Amino acid sequence: MFDLIVEIIAVSGLLGVAALMFAENVFPPIPSEVIMPLAGFAAARGEFSLWALVLAGTFGAVAGAWVWYEAGRRLGMERVRRWSSAHGRWLTVSPADVDRAAAVFRRHGAPAVFLGRLVPTVRTLISVPAGVTEMPIRRFLAWSTVGTAAFTFALAYAGFRLEAHYDRVEAWLDPVTTGVLAIAAISYLYRLITYRGKGRKPAVERRHDP
Numbered sequence: 001m002f003d004l005i006v007e008i009i010a011v012s013g014l015l016g017v018a019a020l021m022f023a024e025n026v027f028p029p030i031p032s033e034v035i036m037p038l039a040g041f042a043a044a045r046g047e048f049s050l051w052a053l054v055l056a057g058t059f060g061a062v063a064g065a066w067v068w069y070e071a072g073r074r075l076g077m078e079r080v081r082r083w084s085s086a087h088g089r090w091l092t093v094s095p096a097d098v099d100r101a102a103a104v105f106r107r108h109g110a111p112a113v114f115l116g117r118l119v120p121t122v123r124t125l126i127s128v129p130a131g132v133t134e135m136p137i138r139r140f141l142a143w144s145t146v147g148t149a150a151f152t153f154a155l156a157y158a159g160f161r162l163e164a165h166y167d168r169v170e171a172w173l174d175p176v177t178t179g180v181l182a183i184a185a186i187s188y189l190y191r192l193i194t195y196r197g198k199g200r201k202p203a204v205e206r207r208h209d210p
Contacts, residue, residue, distance in 0.1 A: 005038050014048055018060030021152075025064025032061065036152055040159020050160050057152040058145060065117070065127045065144050072131025077102060080132055098132075105129035110143045117147030 008016045017039045024032050036057055043050045072080065081095045105112050105126075113135075116126030130140050 005035060009039055009042050010047075014052055014056040017053060018056040018063075021057045021060030022064045025061050026067050032057075032152070033155060036155035037159030037162070040156040041162070043156065044160045050156060053156050054149065054153045057156060058149045061148045061152060062141065062145050065148070066141065068125075068127035069131040069137070069140055072128040073134060075132070077132050080128070101125070101129045102132055105133055105135075109135065110139060113140060113143040114147040117144055118151050 005020070008020060012019065017035065020035045021032060024035060036053075039053050039057065040050070042048065043053045075083065077098070081098050085095050113126055113130055127140075127144070130144075
């Protein structure tokens with residue numbers, strides 16, 4: 001995994017960083033916690049500037065977040081709830097989960113977007129309730145960009161500062177990356193097996209009864 005990311009960045013440069021961050025936000029194949037520090041190594045070696053790297057990573061990540069925002073906006077609350085009732089098992093999201101996420105988002109709004117973009121896994125999911133509750137797109141993009149830029153800079157700067165220890169970091173980061181992906185897969189399988197979406201549904205329906 002380490003070598004694959006390094007090769008993509010070496011061949012495609014900043015465009016590759018933006019593409020990796022976009023893909024990570026649409027359907028996380030590789031965690032940004034790996035992408036940006038490795039890109040930071042490249043910046044430290046003079047392949048591109050640190051600020052250009054942060055800009056490219058932020059752009060790709062926000063573009064990916066916008067995809068989920070737009071999906072939530074177009075579907076709307078009731079369609080998202082119906083979809084989660086019929087197919088939510090595969091994403092381990094029940095109608096009750098959708099209701100809770102929307103309720104939290106309505107209470108906290110912009111701070112939820114900013115803080116959500118700083119938290120792994122939540123970074124992608126926070127875009128859906130933003131779209132479902134029809135948060136103004138400019139407001140969503142502004143807060144998402146601020147949160148994403150802070151997160152991206154921290155990761156890129158960590159890699160930039162560790163450039164002198166590149167060989168040492170490479171030795172342990174590759175197995176760590178594989179371990180992170182394995183844990184994510186195991187966690188997903190556990191949630192899939194223990195999913196109880198149908199058991200929660202009646203409570204959600206009662207909540208909407210007059």
